Amino acid sequence: MNVEIVTIGDELLLGFTIDTNAAHLARELAAIGVAIVRRSTCGDGADDIASAVREALDRTGAVITTGGLGPTSDDLTKPSIAAIFGRAMRLDEAILENLKGRWKARGWPGDMPIANRQQAMIPDGATVLANRHGSAPGIWLDDDAGRWVAMLPGVPREMRGMCADVLLPRVRERLGANTTVIASRTLRTTGVAESALPELLGPLASGFDGLSLAYLPGWDGVDLRLTCRGHMAAEATAMLDKGVAAMRERLGATVYGNGSDDLAALVLQLLRDRQMTIVVAESCTGGMLGARLTAIPGSSDVVLGGVIAYANEVKETQLGVRAATLATYGAVSEETAREMASGARSRFNADVAVAVTGIAGPDGGTPEKPVGTICIAVDVQGAVRSVRPAVVGDRDEIRRRSAQAALSLVRRMLVHPSETP
Amino acid sequence: MNVEIVTIGDELLLGFTIDTNAAHLARELAAIGVAIVRRSTCGDGADDIASAVREALDRTGAVITTGGLGPTSDDLTKPSIAAIFGRAMRLDEAILENLKGRWKARGWPGDMPIANRQQAMIPDGATVLANRHGSAPGIWLDDDAGRWVAMLPGVPREMRGMCADVLLPRVRERLGANTTVIASRTLRTTGVAESALPELLGPLASGFDGLSLAYLPGWDGVDLRLTCRGHMAAEATAMLDKGVAAMRERLGATVYGNGSDDLAALVLQLLRDRQMTIVVAESCTGGMLGARLTAIPGSSDVVLGGVIAYANEVKETQLGVRAATLATYGAVSEETAREMASGARSRFNADVAVAVTGIAGPDGGTPEKPVGTICIAVDVQGAVRSVRPAVVGDRDEIRRRSAQAALSLVRRMLVHPSETP
Numbered sequence: 058m059n060v061e062i063v064t065i066g067d068e069l070l071l072g073f074t075i076d077t078n079a080a081h082l083a084r085e086l087a088a089i090g091v092a093i094v095r096r097s098t099c100g101d102g103a104d105d106i107a108s109a110v111r112e113a114l115d116r117t118g119a120v121i122t123t124g125g126l127g128p129t130s131d132d133l134t135k136p137s138i139a140a141i142f143g144r145a146m147r148l149d150e151a152i153l154e155n156l157k158g159r160w161k162a163r164g165w166p167g168d169m170p171i172a173n174r175q176q177a178m179i180p181d182g183a184t185v186l187a188n189r190h191g192s193a194p195g196i197w198l199d200d201d202a203g204r205w206v207a208m209l210p211g212v213p214r215e216m217r218g219m220c221a222d223v224l225l226p227r228v229r230e231r232l233g234a235n236t237t238v239i240a241s242r243t244l245r246t247t248g249v250a251e252s253a254l255p256e257l258l259g260p261l262a263s264g265f266d267g268l269s270l271a272y273l274p275g276w277d278g279v280d281l282r283l284t285c286r287g288h289m290a291a292e293a294t295a296m297l298d299k300g301v302a303a304m305r306e307r308l309g310a311t312v313y314g315n316g317s318d319d320l321a322a323l324v325l326q327l328l329r330d331r332q333m334t335i336v337v338a339e340s341c342t343g344g345m346l347g348a349r350l351t352a353i354p355g356s357s358d359v360v361l362g363g364v365i366a367y368a369n370e371v372k373e374t375q376l377g378v379r380a381a382t383l384a385t386y387g388a389v390s391e392e393t394a395r396e397m398a399s400g401a402r403s404r405f406n407a408d409v410a411v412a413v414t415g416i417a418g419p420d421g422g423t424p425e426k427p428v429g430t431i432c433i434a435v436d437v438q439g440a441v442r443s444v445r446p447a448v449v450g451d452r453d454e455i456r457r458r459s460a461q462a463a464l465s466l467v468r469r470m471l472v473h474p475s476e477t478p
Numbered sequence: 479m480n481v482e483i484v485t486i487g488d489e490l491l492l493g494f495t496i497d498t499n500a501a502h503l504a505r506e507l508a509a510i511g512v513a514i515v516r517r518s519t520c521g522d523g524a525d526d527i528a529s530a531v532r533e534a535l536d537r538t539g540a541v542i543t544t545g546g547l548g549p550t551s552d553d554l555t556k557p558s559i560a561a562i563f564g565r566a567m568r569l570d571e572a573i574l575e576n577l578k579g580r581w582k583a584r585g586w587p588g589d590m591p592i593a594n595r596q597q598a599m600i601p602d603g604a605t606v607l608a609n610r611h612g613s614a615p616g617i618w619l620d621d622d623a624g625r626w627v628a629m630l631p632g633v634p635r636e637m638r639g640m641c642a643d644v645l646l647p648r649v650r651e652r653l654g655a656n657t658t659v660i661a662s663r664t665l666r667t668t669g670v671a672e673s674a675l676p677e678l679l680g681p682l683a684s685g686f687d688g689l690s691l692a693y694l695p696g697w698d699g700v701d702l703r704l705t706c707r708g709h710m711a712a713e714a715t716a717m718l719d720k721g722v723a724a725m726r727e728r729l730g731a732t733v734y735g736n737g738s739d740d741l742a743a744l745v746l747q748l749l750r751d752r753q754m755t756i757v758v759a760e761s762c763t764g765g766m767l768g769a770r771l772t773a774i775p776g777s778s779d780v781v782l783g784g785v786i787a788y789a790n791e792v793k794e795t796q797l798g799v800r801a802a803t804l805a806t807y808g809a810v811s812e813e814t815a816r817e818m819a820s821g822a823r824s825r826f827n828a829d830v831a832v833a834v835t836g837i838a839g840p841d842g843g844t845p846e847k848p849v850g851t852i853c854i855a856v857d858v859q860g861a862v863r864s865v866r867p868a869v870v871g872d873r874d875e876i877r878r879r880s881a882q883a884a885l886s887l888v889r890r891m892l893v894h895p896s897e898t899p
Contacts, residue, residue: 070514071660072504073692076497079519083493093491095530098500098517109516112533239492250584252549252591271488272550274633282494337765337786343772344758344765347786351764354840354873362792365758365768365783371826375783375796405792419775447584451611451635452775 058232060086061113062096063106065124065134066211070100078123078209078216085220089229090236092286101125106137110206114141118204121224124211126193128173135196138206139180142198146178152185152194153177159192186227190218197227205231239286240293242301245314247278247465248446254279258307268300276450276457277320278313310476313468320464321349327471328359333408333437335467337363338376338401340388340414341431346460361405366397372414376400389414389426391443394434402436409471410436413463415448417455431459435466442470479653481507482534483517486527486545486555487632490519499544499630499637506641510650511657511711522546527558531627535562539625542645545632547614549594556617559627560601563619567599570606573615574598580613607648611639618648660707661714663722666735668699668886669867675700679728689721697871697878698741699734734889741885742770748892749780754829754858756888758784759797759822761809761835762852767881782826787818797821810835810847812864815855823857831857834884836869838876852880856887863891 062082068074076098083093094117099109106125113120125134136146156177160169176193179185186195191210199205207224209216246254251274255262264270267288273280283300285293305312313320328335337347343365350360364375369388372378377400378393386392394412402410411433418428429450434443444466448458469476483503489495497519504514515538520530527546534541546555557567577597581590597614600606607616612633620626628645630637667675672695676683685691685704694701704721706714726733734741749756758768764786771781785796790809793799798821799814807813818833832854839849850871855864865887869879890897 069501070504070517071508072501072514075501080490080493080496083491087492093493094521094526096491096519100515105515241492241494250586252594253586255550255593256591272548273489284488339765339768341772342769343777343781344760344768344770344784344786347760347765347788348763348769348877349765351762351786351788352874352877356764357788360764360788362786362788362796363765364785364796365765365772367768367772367778367781367783371783375785375826405796447586449584453773454635456769456773 058091058119058228058236059094059117060091060119060121060228061117062093063109063113063120063122064096064098064211065101065106065109065122066098067101069098069124077213078211081213081217082121082123082220085225086228087239089225090232090238090290091228092239101133103133103137106134107141110138111141114204114206118202120206122206122208123216126176126195126208126210128170128176128193132175134208135178135180138196138198138208139183141206142180142200144180144182144198147181148174149177149179149185152179156192186219186223188215188219189222191215195219195223236289237287238290238293239284240290240297241282241284242297243273243280243282243316244301244304244308244312245278245280245316245318245320246308246311247313247320247461249279249311251279254281257311258304261304261307265303266300267296276454277461310469310473313465319349319353320461320468322353324464324467324471325350325353325356325359327468328409331408331471334359334361335409335411336361336401336405336407338397338410338412339363339365340367340372340397340412341417342413342456342460342463343367345456346411346413346463349460349464361407363405363410364401372397375404377404387426389416389430389432391432391434391445394432395436395441395443398434398436399441408438409467411463411467412436413459415455415459417452417459419452429455431455431462433459433463433466435463435470437467437470437474440470440474442466479512479540479649479657480515480538481512481540481542481649482538483514484527484530484534484541484543485517485519485632486522486530486543487519488522490545491521498634499632502634502638503542503544503641506646507649508660509662510646511653511659512649522554524554524558527555528562531559532562535625535627539623541627543627543629544637547597547616547629547631549591549597549614553596555629556599556601559617559619559629560604562627563601563621565601565603565619568602569595570598570600573600573606577613607640607644609636609640610643612636616640616644657710658708659711659714660705661709661711661718662703662705663718664694664704664737665702665722665725665729665733666699666737666739666741667702667729667732668734668741668882670700670732672700675702678732679725682725682728686724687721688717697875698882731890731894734886740770740774741882741889743774745885745888745892746771746774746777746780748889749830752829752892754780755782756780756830756832757782757822757826757828759818759831759833760784760786761788761793761818761833762838763834763836763877763881763884764788766877767832767834767884770881770885782828784826784831785822793818796825798825808847810837810851810853812853812855812866815853816857816862816864819855819857820862829859830888832884832888833857834880836876836880838873838880840873850876852876852883854880854884854887856884856891858888858891858895861891861895863887
């Protein structure tokens with residue numbers, strides 16, 4: 058079954074509101090085997106709604122709309138779509154009574170405004186979709202040719218509730234048994250460029266064994282998502298399990314997690330398993346690494362704290378970096394990073410310390426040490442390793458990527474203690 | 479001028495990624511008088527792209543696309559749209575050289591993978607839109623009938639940069655003079671609940687003098703957006719200037735900035751103007767406050783660094799908080815916050831220190847000190863002030879709001895030194 062989504066509202070079209078409804082609907086529908094083939098957003102005008110929905114119906118015969126069901130004069134979804142199906146509008150007494158009841162229950166003064174009656178108008182032959190989460194009911198309209206439109210409210214909380222309560226069960230019923238699903242699995246990698254991954258993946262690079270492969274680069278690395286389409290749920294799971302195993306074998310330690318795993322949370326758990334504590338020593342990241350580790354609930358049994366050593370003086374006085382090291386190698390050097398890590402570890406009496414120093418830009422770069430030069434050192438109970446990855450992007454990305462690279466080095470030292478840097 | 483936006487990507491269609499590009503483009507274009515009349519999202523397939531863009535072109539003759547310009551095999555935007563215009567693809571040597579240069583500059587090993595050459599292929603007769611923010615250039619394709627498509631990359635940071643650098647100037651040129659605009663101005667407030675703002679605003683609360691007013695709550699406070707529609711640019715500017723002045727008069731010190739002003743950047747400038755240095759002492763925010771201050775380019779002349787004092791022991795050993803204070807008042811108390819601030823200021827020899835300690839949850843709350851209890855202290859050259867704001871939200875929101883409240887206290891002490899807390 059192919060479905061289109063039409064989200065309705067001037068606010069969406071003008072960009073004042075970010076459309077999260079369409080993404081939510083798409084995920085929920087994919088999980089039961091419905092493919093969303095197009096999404097559109099149109100304004101509140103009757104003609105805009107009518108043409109967007111008519112075109113979508115012509116393409117797929119199945120459309121879900123959100124928005125334009127409220128009591129105000131710019132809520133024209135129902136009459137516009139009724140016209141496409143050649144239906145008149147009629148007053149639904151049950152909805153009207155329900156609205157009046159809600160009005161009274163809230164203790165609002167006087168009678169319900171006449172404008173609210175509009176919410177009780179529905180197209181002839183439509184099915185009312187109950188809304189436990191708000192005042193505007195949804196509408197299901199179909200015809201003998203099997204074409205249908207489901208109209209849901211635009212308020213995300215109401216839309217999500219109704220999607221689960223009434224939309225998905227109805228669509229599932231239409232699908233019958235024997236439906237295939239769209240299922241995905243994601244592997245998270247870091248430290249390898251997007252363009253270098255195909256070579257690492259070799260024959261798997263463009264998808265394999267009926268699975269498609271997407272490369273999703275972000276500041277925290279490149280996610281690899283395997284997607285399986287057109288198979289029954291159990292079969293899809295087996296195919297994805299096999300696909301994930303094949304990818305992991307190729308990629309080795311480059312993969313740090315699955316799905317939306319956070320590297321900071323994984324590192325925290327590795328430390329907890331080993332009953333180790335950690336401290337940070339941050340120059341260019343300025344607290345970002347500490348913020349990531351402490352973002353995780355319950356981090357206080359592992360994270361002691363750390364030093365933000367932004368000024369060189371602070372690197373000396375608070376971390377014990379030697380003046381000679383700073384003078385000889387500079388603040389951005391593996392030597393300084395190593396002394397920062399070891400200094401932090403001993404001063405805080407921690408098992409592990411991770412240090413970052415670098416040039417996040419936009420200023421401060423030199424031909425020898427351009428913007429994006431980052432030095433990272435990790436001290437695990439006296440064993441120190443350091444790296445100098447090339448990091449690209451603007452200031453914010455360089456800082457985020459530096460923190461991610463620092464966490465990655467901690468992980469590798471814990472998981473592969475004998476690996477050479 | 480009517481324009482449609484087509485955002486391209488399976489990711490968007492499947493709902494794995496929320497589409498923020500379309501909203502950004504719509505806002506930016508509205509500001510120069512361009513109406514977005516429809517937005518669509520289609521998948522990565524060549525046919526999907528071709529039909530979505532062709533239909534949009536048929537409706538408006540002017541289309542902006544995002545996505546599908548990368549180096550991988552699922553990036554088919556350029557050839558699909560070239561086919562609509564009946565153009566062949568050709569290799570652009572200048573782009574290729576640029577890509578090779580980028581590859582080398584990053585210090586990646588070996589030659590650039592062959593896959594990257596695809597990014598240098600452009601439709602015949604197309605104009606290359608320079609991308610200072612990433613590797614994939616944008617493309618502008620038009621024909622003798624005046625129809626045009628602008629293709630931008632899907633990575634939001636790159637798309638936004640290119641929108642400002644090259645797209646808006648080009649579209650503005652096409653528009654000519656005599657167009658009305660939709661113009662907005664935003665005032666940023668913090669420390670006042672959304673529901674309390676209408677009372678403060680009085681007669682201005684629901685918009686005034688032809689301006690509409692929107693309340694936009696976020697973790698960093700409530701933004702107030704004034705919007706003016708249907709006037710020429712100069713007139714709209716005058717109306718908004720007047721409106722902003724009226725709002726500022728009502729709201730006083732509650733307003734800390736305009737537009738997208740960052741409170742951390744404003745605080746940094748206030749300190750710089752006074753030639754003061756600052757350090758942080760962070761418990762529950764775990765580095766977030768330091769990260770916000772150091773996110774601003776050039777912060778190193780003001781920010782010395784700080785201590786992340788997550789464990790109580792660290793509060794004692796690294797900041798000199800007295801054991802008796804921790805025992806009597808607890809780690810989450812104004813007393814502890816004050817000693818953290820003063821300890822940090824003297825140990826780092828700074829002019830200003832800001833300390834945050836609190837319970838970010840989800841665990842650790844007590845009836846007396848529930849989750850969301852936050853204590854903040856600021857020491858400005860020996861004058862110490864502390865507050866205990868009630869902060870709501872999940873762990874992440876509580877931490878963000880705590881950092882914002884801490885910056886707000888620094889700002890108030892610098893701008894209104896005689897104010898009582």
